[in-house]
Amino acid sequence: LYEKIGAQLYGIISDSSWASEAIGAMLLTPGYEDQQAELAIRMIKDGDAKKRLNRDTILEVRDSLRAVLGELLGSLDWSGYDFVGITVSLNQLCSGLYLAKEIKHLSPSTKIVMGGASVSGTAGEAILNTFPFIDFVVSGEGEGALYSLIHSYLEAKPIDETFIRAEELKDMDSLPPPDFSDFFEELQRLPPEKRFIPVLPVEFSRGCFWGRCTFCNLNLQWKGYRSKSSNRMAREVLWLSRRYGVLDFAFMDNALPPKEMSEFFREIRERGVDLKFFGELRASISRELAQELGASGLKTVQVGIESLSPTLLRRLRKGRSVMDNIATMRHLLEAGISLEGNLILDFPGSSEKEVEETMEALRFARYFKPLKAVSFWLGLGSPVFSRSDEFQIRYMRPHRNYKTLFPEHSPSETMVYEYGGTLKRDRALWKRVRREIGEWHRFWDEHTRHIPPLTYRDGGDFVLIRQVLDKGTVLQHRLQGLSRKIFLDMLEPIEIKTIMERNPGVSSEKLHSFLEDLHVKGLIFKEGVKVLALPVRNRKI
Template sequence: MPVRLILVSMPWALADRPSIQLGSLKAYVTRAFGSAVHAEAAHPYLDVERVLDRSLYRRLAERSWLGEAVYAALLYPERTAACAGLFSKYWPRSEGSPAFEEICRKIKDFHDNMPLWRDLEKAHLVGFSVCFAQLASSLFLARALKERFPGVRTVFGGSLVSGVLGKSLMEAFPWIDFIISGEGEKPLVNLVSRLFSLHGGSETDSMQGSRDSFQTVQRQEGRGVPKPEDEKRPTGPGALGTLRREGVRPWGPGIFFRREDNSVDGGGWSQITNLDGAPLPDYGDFFREAQNGGDARTPIFTIPVESSRGCWWHTAREDRPHKRACRFCNLNVQWRGYRSKAPHRVAQELAALADEHKSLHFVFVDNALNPAAVAETTQAIQRSGKDFHLFGEVRLPLSRHEVRALRLAGFREIQAGIEALSDGLLRRMGKGTRVIHNVAWMRHCEEYGIENRSNLILEFPGSTPQDVHETLDVLRAVRVYRPLKGVRFWLGEGSPMALDPESYGLKGIGNHPHYAVLFPEEIFRRTRFMVKAFRGDRLRQRRLWQPVRDFLRGWHREDAVFRNRTGGEKPRLGYLDGGTFLLIRRRDRHGRVETTYRLSGPSREIYLSCLDAKPLDVLQKEHGRFSSEGLRRFLDDMVAKGLLFRHREWILSLAVEEGVKKFLA
């Protein structure tokens, strides 16, 4: 009889896609053990979406405190009133707030009687993938599981439980038996191997193989079976057996475990070295659940993929917080180093998953696509001949040619690490970019029809009036493009700023007070959670950034009117090339051409040479027939008309090409 492993992803995962964590783990475990382990992925969030309806579920999933408040009330019914207050705080005031207790009742009724219990009763080990907004829901189901079936082992993993967060969480919640810290594949295989005395290559990477073949078709049969006594799943003290005492971490690196005195030990990291050797994610269970949900329609789901793990820019760690990194970023708490797949392997995965699941919508979950492989990867994807609709995240700078390549490969939506429009702020944030790079990115997205999903961080600690004034000046220049999304700065566990708060004027670092609403006081005080509270210049920053917030609000309204009137087919500022002259056309908010400019001869040449940002001294060398003063007068005139952007000594043409020639080689 095989070991039964069930991997669970709870609300509030987005319900239009499978969990890449579950798909990757299931495929890896299946390859390691073959028929000795029956691995199954479960997605209760699909059923909860049906219970609530799609629109309400999505609203709760998009704002983490809303969803966490619901499951915290189920986890601690005595805190329902407080959780309802938190829910009301984050529900938009312009809309009538749904009945909080009714939402809780519907979800509880579903969980009390969900079909998944029949499978959980037979499980030996149940794993929970815990990412953003999945903490309270995972704790709720794990406790219910232990109450019904005390002998089932539970293991948590994911970004919300890596490192010190995981150890702290395990100390607070006794129904968690193990926590995997960091990347999950190798530690999970090691855990299963040691728990059930199986042999599946758990001690080594076992990830070498041909880059040209998927390992999922080469699954090996497990070389061991569960011992008879493991099938009985004993309960009570010592149910997990006597831990081996040789060495500090008897369960292997990357695993937190309980000793006989109930203290938590372990941790560390264990990662796949060669991502090209990892098996293709197995999303079969998700699509079966979706098909069995009773929906008469055939929805086209978005499929998650990855081309890399970690971030090549981020080198800071707990023991070296001053190393290179975006200072606010904690997206790498579960990774150590950066690894990427070969370009042709990425293209093969996209094609294989598209053929298997009949979808062309994909989202890359990478922190950032590998900039060194943009050309190769986009070419490989184009060769597949499929009309993909792709989303991904990138680090800047990227050239106009590289953005064009991304669009031709199928990237319709991209989030770039803009974050700020002030060089001073970008330096303090550790971005390693300049304002000119960010503006050029916005320009190129507009030109090639890519939806720019980038953020602008507001209220960054230590921001100065000069930073805000520079930001507003740049915003006025780029108002012809798709607006940025303003997001308030928040402090995350494990970010360089949280590791070195004094350097940023931050004091009193602790858990965000909302956790005191979600959890009992004792747990709030002795547990470390992801979102941090801090003291600093917060009130000053809020007042300082209010004009930017107001500008963004107006920009979004104006852009919505323009795109509604034009269908998104026309730019606010575009040009047509007549060979010896340019026609530059500015449109008003209703899409009507309000001003046309004509540039001929050398003026045209200068303008076209600045479609990628260019330093002024390089521009002068390229157009030596102009005197330095004559060139400056021309540039000043173009800047005054809003046709060029100049920042420091960099120049960028703002108008985007309207014709189809931009897509030709």
């Protein structure tokens, strides 16, 4: 499909789950192209990208997808297979269902097994009950469940369950390394000008070691938290790198395991190879750890920031403070690690206090890479979904877009829901935060071409701080002697009483006056009894 429609169009559509599903739905349920094409275009949020799309473009992509899947369907004698397994993760449900439907048409006796994130939990049961060409659905980790299913079939044992809740795999080290040989063979068949060196997905852990966030349903398919050992993960990545000639990897984990992650990246750093990684982390990364991770090849991370309001963070049950979030943003920027993070807006039952706290924190967060404004969406199985009354939700129903994807028979349970309650009020409350985030992005686009907007350089017995203000005005600050020492102490979140203990000659009154001056100027962030210096070190003179 990439070869037929080109990298740019492929990227635009694959960035939107709804747009991707709408194109697959055109094949699954023909005759509703107008509504589905309209949905695909509407769900593309990038303004420049949207300008490239119209109904004819979407129909051309549909035709290309049909041709690609048609080549696959025609390349095999499906009657020679007892089982066909189809894994559907993000963006792939409708295309996967179309493929299953066509295989069943070509070979009615072949058993179709679906698995993956899109068919987890009750959503998977609903898919099984809605589409008769699906014989089995595996919810959860498929390795053991699929083996048992096929083993029972080969031994002619009765198979009573068609919806299979898989047991968790206890020992992650027992898994074989992923086999990408088919993918690379396909790459080699592309014209030379369209070939590329891919980023390979790898898996360090399953589940989430926190697992309490009220908005999250990512762990619907997992039970518990397990990880590979650091040594096994390092051996796997190095083996994949040598076998396929790649240097870029993306961890698919919900959250990298803290202890094993540190050991893994230390081993990679000691090997001296130029590997680059993407991974997801929980907030509260120390300055030292960020430097180590950046030096070991971790170049892009997604961190669960989600909020800069202490009140909302408690309702989200993040287990992190605004200080943790701001410090993580600071340390990652200083370490040269690109942050991809979200701010959840419009959360059910929002308050003016949550908005005010966010606006105040944004005055300080603006010196770090901007976060993305994301409207809360209600996911099947999340704590908000399960305890909707606590969040002032009056009703829930499958998102209306599913009626466009499945106009004839829509599943009774879906992964995304729409709801009623305080939504209209929530959106009105968060409107000014959304505008402020837009200004944050504009500020960074205009004033951070070479260095971040708030940096410091250390002169040994003094520091120079460079600060860019809203309109591009640059201020210079100099801190000398004891002021420098206190500033350097604050490069990690620190309690004010600890600063006092380290500097017994400073009176409480003078220290608080000094800190308040830095706070008013936007050079430090304060939360409770802790303070944090915001400037990042600039070694590029």
